[in-house]
Amino acid sequence: MSAIRDYVQQPFGTFTGLFALQVAADPEKTAVLCGDAGISYRELDARADRIAAALQRDGVKPGGAVAICASASIDYVAVFIATLRTGAAVAPLSPSATAEQLAGMIADCGASHIFTDAAVSAHLAPVAAGVGADFIALTEGARGAPLEGWMAPEGARPEPVGITPDMAFNIIYSSGTTGTPKGIVQSHRMRWPHNQLTDPPGFGPDAVGLVSTPLYSNTTLVAFLPALAGGGTVVLMPKFDARGFLELAQQHRATHAMLVPVQYQRILAVEDFDAFDLSAFRLKYCTSAPFSAELKAEVLRRWPGGLIEFYGMTEGGGSCVLVAHEHPDKLHTVGKAMPGHDIRVIGPDGRELPPGEVGEVVGRSGSMMTGYHGRPDKTREAEWISPQGERFIRTGDLAKMDADGFFTIAGRAKDMIISGGMNIYPADLEAVLMEHAAVADASVVGVPSKDWGETPVAFVCLSAPDAASADELLAWANAKLGKMQRLADLRIIDELPRSAIGKVLKRELQAGYAAAG
Template identity: 60%
Template sequence: MTAEELLAQDFGTLADVIRAQAAELGEKPALVDANRTISYRELDELMDRIAAALQRDGVKTGEAVAVCATTSVEYGATFFGILRAGAVVAPLAPSSTPESLAMMLKDCGARIFFLDSGVAKQLQDVAGEISATRIALDGSDAGQAFEAWLAPAGARPAPVEIDPDQGFNIIYSSGTTGAPKGIVQPHRMRWGQIRRGVYPQDSVTMISTPLYSNTTLVSYLPTISNGGTAVLMPKFDAEQFLKLSEKHRATHAMLVPVQYRRLLERPDFDSYDLSSYRMKFATSAPFSAELKRQVLDRWPGGLIEYYGMTEGGGSCGLVAHEYPDKLHTVGKPLPGHDIRLIGEDGQELPQGEIGEVVGRSGAMMVGYHNQPGKTSEAEWWSPEGLRYIRTGDVGRFDEDGFLTLMDRKKDMIISGGFNIYPSDLEAEIVKHEAVLEAAVVGVASDKWGETPVAFVALKPGQKIEAEALKAWVNERLGKTQRLADLKLVDGLPRSHIGKVLKRELRDGYRGAATA
C-alpha cells in the first residue's frame, strides 16, 4: 500500500507511513541537521534498528521510553523508532530542573532513557534517583553509545498491534519544580494531525523549536508523514534560521510569536531570499495583530495562526492572509472542531457573550498520566453527554464566528513559547526561610512575549535584598522559568474571600521586565 493510500485511511500508524514513504522516495532527504542528512531509506532502516534494540531490551507495547536531548537527526529518528517498537515517546525538556526530570522519568516509568552529555551533566546531583538505562545520542559517556547500542544493520523489529487510543506520546505540561502533568496523546489524535495536507511532498520545513514541544510536533510529524524534508535546528538563532531558510529553500515554518519578532527586528531581514516560503504557522502564545501584519507585509507566503492546547480539544485557525481584517482574533474553529463558551456556572453561553473556551474534536488527550483528578478537572461535559476539554482561556465569538481571546482564566505564563505555572514558582520562593508569601504574575516582555515577576512579603523581622532573593530562587528554577524581577511588598492584595488579586499586581507593576 502506498503512503497516499495509507494516509487516506481512517486510522493507521506513522511508522507504517514512513515505511511506505521510504519505499517510494528512497534517497530523498528526510532529516537534516548541521552534521548530517539522512534519506527516507536511511531513516526507515535506522528506525528498524532502534525498534529492534528496544524490543531486545524488553520494552513492551504501550511502555514509555524517555528522550531528553538537544534536537538532532539521531533524536528525530529515535522518536520514530520508539513508535515503531509500539512504545510511547516521553520527550522531556532539558531546561527543566534536575529534580523535575527525575520526577518525570519516574512518573512515565521509562526503563530506557535517551540523553546527551549536556543533560547528563545537569542530572549529576540526582543520578542516584534514575534507574533507567541510559543511551547517549551524541556518542558521549552520558550512557551507552547510541551506535553501539543499536541492533545490527538489517535488523527488523517484531510487528506490533496499535490501538487507536493507545498512547503515542506523553508531553509534560510543566518541566518545573512542582508536579508536572503528563499529557497522554493517543495515536488517534496524532493520526488526524499527520494527515494534514498543508505539508506536501516537496515541502522543506524549518524545525526551530525543541522536539519535546507539541508546537514542534504538529509541524514535524506531518512534514515527514507526507514525504517532506525537516531541517532541524538544535537551538533557535535568528541569523542561522534565515541563512538555513535561504540555503535549503524552505517552504514552511512553525514559529512562536517571539521568534517572529526577533527575526523581523534584524536590520538585515529583508536582505535574505525567502521567496521559497509558501506557508508559515504560529501557535503557543499571544500573537499581536501588529506583528501578524508585519509578517504578512514583509515575508513571502501565507500565515496561519493556530489556537489550541497540548491537551487537545477544540482548535481554531486564522488564515491571516485571507482575513487581514481579523488579525485581532485567533480565527474560526477548524473543521471537525466544536468550540463552545461556558459561564462560571458551567452553562453554555450564547454568541457574543464572554466565557471560558471549551472544545471537542478527534484530537483529544486520553488524560493526565497517573492523575485522574486533574483529568476530571480539565473536562466539561455537554448536556448531550459529550466530553470537551476546558482551556482556562476566556474569549468571545464575533458575528462572523471568529474567536477573540479576552484573557486567560488561569494564570499560566507563556514565555518564549514555553508554559510557566506561577504556583510552581511560588512554591519554590516560599521555601526561603525569610519568605512569608509570594505571588507570581506574567508581565509583557519585548524579548519573550511574557516573563514572570514575583511579589514577595517577608516574615516579620526578616530581611533580605530583593536581588539576593531573586538570585537564590533562580538558581533553583529551570532556565525557562527564571524570574525577570522580584518586588518586596508589605503584603499581597486579596479579595474579601482571601484570594490574591493578581490582576492588581500585574496592572500596578513598573519595572524592567523585558530582559
C-alpha cells in the same frame, strides 16, 4: 503516490505506516538535515529499525514507554520513530526541567530507557543513581551505553507490532514550576489527523520544513511529524537564533516553518531581514502564545507566503485556525473552530454563554488526550461534560466569540485580575501598551493590593534604549484605559521571561515584583 493518498484519506492510520510508504516512494531523498549532517529516508528507516530491534531485545513491549531528553539531532528523530515501531509511547522530556523533575517524569511514565546527550547527562548527574531507566548515550560523553554499540546489528529489523487507535503515541509533560508536571497522554487516534496535513496546503514531498523549536514540544511535533509523514525534508535547528534561522531558510529554500510569536518578533527585528531570499516560503505557522494583530500584519507584509495561526492545547479538545492571509480583518482573533471541532464558551457556573460574552473556552474533537498519566483526578478537573453528556476539554483560557464565529482570547482564567470585584483581562491592557511606538513587548500581571484585592502591574521592554520612561508610559497607558483597568505600576525590563516555546512566565514576574518590594 496514489497509495500514499489513499492511506492519508483513511479514517485511521499510523505515522509509522505512512512513513514506510514514503521510504518506499523515494528512499534516497533527504529526510533530515542537522548542521553538516544529513540522512536519507532509506538510511533513517534502517537506523530506526536497528534501534527498535534493540529496544525489543531489551524487553520493550507495546504499552511501555521510552524517554528522550536531548537537543534536536538526527539520532533523536531515529529514536522517536523506533520507539513508535515497538508500540511503546515516546516521552520527550524538556532539558530545561530540573534534575529532580526529570527523574520524577521518567519514573511517572515508567520509561525503560532514557536517551540523553552529554549536556543532559551532566544535568541529571545528581539524581542519575536513582533513575530506574537504562541510559543510552546519543553523544560522546553522555551517560550509558553509546548508541552505536548498543543498537542491533546492521540489517536488523524489529518484530512487527499492531497499532490500535487507543494505544499511547506519546506522553508530553506540561510545563510546571514545582513538583512533577502532568503527563499528557496522546493516542495514535489523536495524532492521525495531523498527518492529513500532508495534502496541500500542508506538507508534501517537495516541502522543506525548518524546525527551530524543541522536539519535546507539541508545538514542534504538529509540524515536524507531518513533514516526514508527507515525504518532505526536515531541517533541524537545535538552538534558535534569528539570523541563523534566516541563513538556514535561505540556504535550504525552506517552504514551511512553525514558529512561536517571540521568534517572529526577533526574526523581523534582524537589521537586514529584507535582504534575505525567503521567496520559497509557502506557509508559516504559529501557535503556543499570544500573537498580536500588529505582528501578524508585519509578517504578512514583509515575509513571502501565507500565515496560519493555530489555537489549541497539548491536551487537545477544540482547536481554532486563523488563515491570516485570507482574513486580514480578523488578525485580532485566533480564528474559527477547525472542521469537526466543537468549541464553546462557558461561564463560572458551567453554563454555555452566547456570542460576545467572555468565559472559559472548552472544546471537543477527534483530537483529545486520553488523560493525564496516572492522574484521574486531574483528568476529571480538565473535563467539562455538556448537558448532552459529551466530553469536552477545558482550556483555562478566557475568550469570546464574535458573530462570525471567530474567537478573541482575553487571557488565562488563572491570570485574570479581580480588582475591587471587577474582572480585568491582562490581554486587553497588553494590547493597549503594544500600541505605543516605544514598546516592543509587554506583559501585565496581578499583584496583591490592600485596597483592591489585586491590581494590575505592567512589565515592558522598549523598542530602543531610552525610548520612553516608565512614568511616561504609565501615564500614557492609563489615559487610554478605563478607570477600573488602570495600571498601579509599570516596570521597564530588558526581556520578558519565557519558556522554551515562548510563553511568558508570569509567575516569575510576580515573584520578582514581590521580592523587589
